[in-house]
Amino acid sequence: xxNFAFSFNVVAPLFVLMATGYAVRQFRFVSGDFLTQLNRFVxxxxxxxxxxxxxxxxxxxxxxxxxxxxxxxAGVTAIILVSVAIVRLTVDRKxxxxxxxxxxxxxxxxxYGLPVATGMYGSEAATPITMLMGIMIPFYNVAAxxxxxxxxxxxxxxxxxxxxxxxxxxxxxxxxxxxGVLSGAVHLEFPRWVELPAGQLAxxxxxxxxxxxxxxxxxxxxxxxxxxxxxxxLCRLIIIPAVVLFICIRMGFRDVELSVLIALFATxxxxxxxxxxxxxxxxxxxxxxxxxxxxxxxCLTIFLIVFFMRxxxxx
Numbered sequence: 250x251x252n253f254a255f256s257f258n259v260v261a262p263l264f265v266l267m268a269t270g271y272a273v274r275q276f277r278f279v280s281g282d283f284l285t286q287l288n289r290f291v292x293x294x295x296x297x298x299x300x301x302x303x304x305x306x307x308x309x310x311x312x313x314x315x316x317x318x319x320x321x322x323a324g325v326t327a328i329i330l331v332s333v334a335i336v337r338l339t340v341d342r343k344x345x346x347x348x349x350x351x352x353x354x355x356x357x358x359x360x361y362g363l364p365v366a367t368g369m370y371g372s373e374a375a376t377p378i379t380m381l382m383g384i385m386i387p388f389y390n391v392a393a394x395x396x397x398x399x400x401x402x403x404x405x406x407x408x409x410x411x412x413x414x415x416x417x418x419x420x421x422x423x424x425x426x427x428x429g430v431l432s433g434a435v436h437l438e439f440p441r442w443v444e445l446p447a448g449q450l451a452x453x454x455x456x457x458x459x460x461x462x463x464x465x466x467x468x469x470x471x472x473x474x475x476x477x478x479x480x481x482x483l484c485r486l487i488i489i490p491a492v493v494l495f496i497c498i499r500m501g502f503r504d505v506e507l508s509v510l511i512a513l514f515a516t517x518x519x520x521x522x523x524x525x526x527x528x529x530x531x532x533x534x535x536x537x538x539x540x541x542x543x544x545x546x547x548c549l550t551i552f553l554i555v556f557f558m559r560x561x562x563x564x
Contacts, residue, residue, distance in 0.1 A: 257548050264455050266279045267541065270463025276527030284464045291461060293409035297425030300386060302451040305437060307379040310322075314377060317506055321381055322388065322515055324493045328354045329392055332484070345477065347400030347531040348522075352481040352539035355389055357519045359381065360455050362512030365551065369508045369564065377509045381435065385513065386426040389563060393525055394420050403530030422521060458520050462537050474535050481518070482542045486550040489517040494554070503563055506552070515554050517543035 273279050312318065320375055323415040332353040340346045359382065394416045398408045404432065408416070431437075437445065471478070493514045496505075502510055518540045527533025558564040 250488040257381060258274060263459055263544055266459035267463030267466065270460035271466055272463075274464040278352075280464075284461050287457065288461045288465070288524065290528060291454060291458045292528050293421050295457060296521060296524065297400060297421040298447065299451040300359065300425040300453035301429040302447060304379070304382055304386070304426060305365075305432040307375065307382075307433070312384075314363065314380065316500075317351075317377060317502075317509065318384060320497055320500060320502070320510065321385060322460075324497075324510075324514060325354060325388065325392075328489060329396075333396075335426065336446070339480075340477065342532070343400050344531040345474075345535055347397045348452060348526045348536040348539070349477060349481055350396050350400075350529075351393055351522045351526060352518045352536060352543070353484045355519045355522045356485070356513055357544070358389075358513055358516060358517045360387055361516040363366065365516060366505075366508045366512040369555070370505045374505050374508055377403040377506060378512060381385055381509060381513065383426070383430040387423055387430070389519070390420055390426065390525075391417050391519075393522070394423070394529075397525060397529040397531050401530030402532075410438070422525070426512070449529070455520065458524060462523055464542065465534075466537055467534065471538060474476070476536055477539045478542050481539045485518055485539075485543045486515070486546055490550070490554060491564065494558075497561055507558065507563055510549070511554060511558070515547075515551055517547040542550070 270284075274281075274284065297427075329350070332350045336349045336353075340349055363378055363382075363531050366378050395413055398413055398416050399402075401408075438444075490511070494510065497507065497510050498513075504539060520540055523536040523540050526536035555564065
């Protein structure tokens, strides 16, 4: 039960924070306008700062493991292409398509994946997983900007290449990750009077994002999207890990590298997908429901994946 307890201890605090946001909204301690403004602040400042700090402090400019990088990029690219094709045929509403695609391909690699991999192999997993962060987080955000821009319901004009490139270049999470990579590569250090408040602010990003999502969550509307949420949850937690990890094992990945791939392909939908969807004219409510559902059930699915992988001698 150790693996299950570990997964539960990762997931449970996330739900406590969401439940807190939901409760304070129900008791009218905060207003909808306050949550909207806080959502925007988290997206434009706190999450980029968190990404910047995580990559800067842990990344050293090593891109030597080309096999792991190639498998990760190829796997996520294939997931995006397949999900785009399927969602376009099965989902009618434009804004929900973007939320579904992002909910399927975008894993919680930063907040959830890092402790999963390091929990199995400790500091030995830190080097490859932070290397992938410097690549996959920018890649995730470039893909998200393109997908969400193409499916935006607030802008009826079809985005041009220029507007897509502008959207990528000005995306706060993309900027945070790129600056983190550059700063980590040159080992940039700040004086203590800058480092301390930057770290304190970065540490509030995830709790506040979860608090906002809980405050904006509506149980009454869950039924409207239940089929889409179930489909995205099955894809994110069962189909993708089963297919991709099987291929990765056949390619020879084992132990530490396989734990990093589990952190990338088997973790729930990223919290940032909810923040970005709502801020880019897609269905933020559906995105939030997918995040909640995948996060809840990942406690069981990750336990099963790790349990069987260890039993079969792959971990």
